[in-house]
Amino acid sequence: MATSDPVYLRVVEDIRRQITDGSLPPGAPIPSRAQLTRKYQVGETAARHALRVLAAEGLIIGRVGSGHYVRERPDLTPLHRWRYLDHPAPFAADLQAQGRRVTWDWHSEPTEADPDISRRLRVKESTPLTKTFYVYRGDGRPLQLATSYEPMELATHTEERRSLVARMYAHGIKITEIVESVHTRVPRPAESDALDLAAGVHVLHVERTHWAGDRPVETSDIVIPGDRFRVTYSMPV
Template sequence: MPRDTAYLQIADALRERIRAGEWTAGARLPSRARFAEEYAVGQSVAQRAMELLIIEGFLEGRAGSGTYVRGPRRRMRIPRSRLRRLSGPGGRDNGGGTWQSRSKARTPAPERIAARLAIAPGDPCVVTSYAFLSQGRPVETCESWEPMAVTDRTPVVLPENGPLKGAGVIERMRAIGVTVVSATEIPRPARADQARADLLGISVGDLITEIERTHYAADGRPVETADIMVADRRAEVAYEITFGP
């Protein structure tokens, strides 16, 4: 079968075999080498089919152990749009859960953050760590950085304290005379290393969505940048595109 569609056909076949009860929830599947031989394809094709079923929630990969049947999952949806994206660290309209946050002022900007904020490495920032929990489980984390050159000695220096706590970047910056006009988001698929797995309460190697976000003022200055992580097994990210004035 053609290589570009073979993995889809194998995924369809394995999905039906799981639904038919050939392997029940918790059962360990044969190796990708076994499936490659059975379906007369390369191991990379078999692996791609199994990864698709992991994304769909039928399978679960366990580092150093193998691939297991998990059964279909129900994931929450995290909307990202012009309004929802900017209303909080990761879009606070994804209801049914709670946010936890912790801020630390005068934190030296590491080189990668300094480059995104157009400041010098080591310049003081306020860094705020957020975690969104649904049913007591971490779904999304966000690490947000703001240069203190913008907010120092103002009532909004700490995002989750003061008169505009939790109001979001746009409203807080507007209160001190800074007009935020745009934001960029760069989503990337990734697999959790140990540190990310610990933050999200998932397994090493599990799929995650990473989003690099930066807010810009009218004069072109970056005024906030953040690294957002979403546990793929628990939520999907949906971008809403609107048209018109």
């Protein structure tokens, strides 16, 4: 706003405006470093920094050798990778940070054919899947349920306390993207039991799928009680 604002911010704000108001639609290419340098009369450092900030915000994506492009779907959590790597359930890391003792246990079993899950993993219904059921507890009380489905040949070593990402990596599969969809709903009876839910309490349902390139390799349903679920976070402006 003021003239003393860092110059890279001018670039960031101008491009951001163009993206949010639609003049740069999804998929549109962003000017390259060299072009930005000329267009906004800034140094290369500022141009690079602007692109890096926009990429970190999830608004654009850089493709090596090609250029930067407006993302199809804005990416809400580009920089929170670390809190997802060691836990199949979100918020567990946050709860730990809040000083609560989080523990979890799980067991795996083969799963019968489930059209919905097969569709999510884009495999034939006959493909054998491994279903792993997790219960998360905070200070002893059940906090979250997670049900994870993986193709059976990939699901080795689920008994180990290793993250999915690390396990897949051992198979030569590199997880490149996680897609989550969140909504709330009425709990199923089994869920009410497992979570020790009071009558009438709803749950947050997170449907998460791990992708390796354009192939889904794991999908899970995470169920979080609405009354016990309370996340507090802050952001510096």
